Amino acid sequence: MEFDLNHEVNEGEKSGYCEKIIGGGGGGSGWSSSSTSSASAVSSVSSSIYFELWHACAGPLTSLPKKGSVVVYFPQGHIEQAVSSLSMPCLEMPIFSLQPQIFCRVVNVQLLANKENDEVYTQVTLFPEPELGERNAEDTGHEDEMGEEEGGGVSPRMLTPHMFCKTLTASDTSTHGGFSVPRRAAEDCFPPLDYTQERPSQELVAKDLHEVEWKFRHIYRGQPRRHLLTTGWSIFVSQKNLVSGDAVLFLRGEDGELRLGIRRAVRPRNSLPNSVLTEQNTHPNIFSPVSNAISTKSMFHIFYSPRGSPAEFVIPYNKYVKSITHQVAIGMRFKMKLENEDAAERRCSGVVTGVGDIDPFRWPESKWRCLKIF
Template sequence: MEIDLNHVANEGEKSVGCYGDCDKGGGCSCFSSSSSSCCSSTSSASSSIYLELWHACAGPLISLPKKGSLVVYFPQGHLEQAVSSSRFPFMEMPTYDLQPQIFCRVVHVQLLANKENDEVYTQLTLFPQPESPERNLEGKEHEELGVDKEGDGGLLSKSTPHMFCKTLTASDTSTHGGFSVPRRAAEDCFPPLDYKQQRPSQELVAKDLHGVEWRFRHIYRGQPRRHLLTTGWSIFISQKNLVSGDAVLFLRGEGGELRLGIKRAVRPRNGIPDSIPGNQNKHLNILSPVANAISTKSMFHIFCSPRASSTEFVIPYQKYMKSISHPASIGTRFKMRFETEETAERRCSGVVTGIGDLDPHKWPDSKWRCLMVRFVIFLCITWT
């Protein structure tokens, strides 16, 4: 699965396309496909609803940069995610004497999903920029570098579609039952039923992140009456290997099209879906392409998994500049959001208790995880 965010960011004027080797062992498939080609044109509305579906599956804290925007890439954070997903987490990975912060321009953004478990992830194509571009960046120069002076950091905005997300119960995953849908959710996302019928029912067709159609029988029955998905639901549960605790999302686009997504209760065993690391996790030289790109002044690709790590290692330039322009001091109080398994999002207060390099030997003067903070429990964070 893949969607070209560059086109969506430009109001969907171009068709969704397939770029790179998405069908060459990467474990992903195109958002839209046909029997004759890996890629096919879709409407801007269809592109938009797929974008919303990807974001819903990724979680509420994910943010993505726009094409052409300036960002700050933290190789230290990239290594951290790679090590956490590696089968050899205690092995030493070379740093190639990279700078702790690398300024880059975003060349391309791709949204992907693992075929085996539907976990979503991103591939970013970045182009290194000269050191310290923050100097003398005013007016026209901000525009040339893709910096948003309004302060959103060049993040791709998202609308709020008709959507509901439900954590599956034991009854929902039983092969002898069906999926119980809250009435308000059913009436908001599904086509209206004819309640004049003795047993109101209809067929629903929903596409998942890979463009696969799933057909369900939507019926309103029982005592008291409730909305259920029956025929087709057990097949979906079985083929997706869903269990109690997983979550299912339904989204309805403005044109009435229905989309379907999944959020696993337990994250992949190795952090990042198996399809992401490919060559990167098997080889410990994850930063080698970055070092080569900087020396040759060329582009490089990185993978990011929003559900493998709660911290982002590609930060909007504007956010970075705001952070270093107003540095935190010991005793500073703050609030931050984070996602938990129990709730989609929580807000927590804390206080800065220390400032310093996480790894002063390998990454001196790094801004990655440079704050020590205290919540109800002890945490170490990157940004506040």
């Protein structure tokens, strides 16, 4: 079962990032002006912390396409995600004569979370516009239409909220212990304790990505004294199936609202929920909606798991144009960013050792993984 977080996104503040889902007949058009202002203020605060929490769980290198921008969809990348999730050979998947690069406009982006394991993912709605691929790559007359210069993606760090992330130790996941919180992190994210008390303590209430409330006892004790989450912590660890090496994130909004998320040490194969995997479990279902959308000039949806997919396969148009216009030759050195299992950002360098199609028979002239590097 998946949960749509879009209802927490305020259109006024995040316009162009994620479309607000409005149920019933037309949203809040019947509110009075005063109630609209009040509700917008509450929604703005709530949407901000949800947005930050989703990105914190996704990892530092995750970016989202901007609503209305032009992107390039790579079916080969979509196959890689399906193969990693479903353990099916990619050569058995019919490709319906799809082009290796499909130019589309972003209609909507939904921030979602997998109820089964708390992995975050997105549903991106795309409208194919193949004529965009025929434009001259050096045509600069459509920059505003295509998106921002660096691709129009949504930055994962927009508000830099009060946040800390800790990788769990064996004692943190022990049923007899508690969660040890670094002092600076506790003082930054949690409400202040009354240190005049002999054993300063308080009750914390934090919501996860599914709006479930978790209550913890926050206490400052021990010798030397340290911050601990005690009562309620073992229940959280048990129900979330946390193990040593997993990471827990706490975020505090400007209004004091506390949120928490999870980043697994090992990325589960089923990063997408079972409901999505079931739809993709028959080979034709992966690309038949794409082929149908192109032939009927209609929209199609793709699901993307930032931590489960080997690579992003919806790329901003301008980023794509830069990549194909920049001549790459064998022997050139390069630098790039990578994300490890702990979601920490790393940089690496190397040398280009080859240039060519990774699958010249099924996907000729594809730009997907066309470089060999060492």
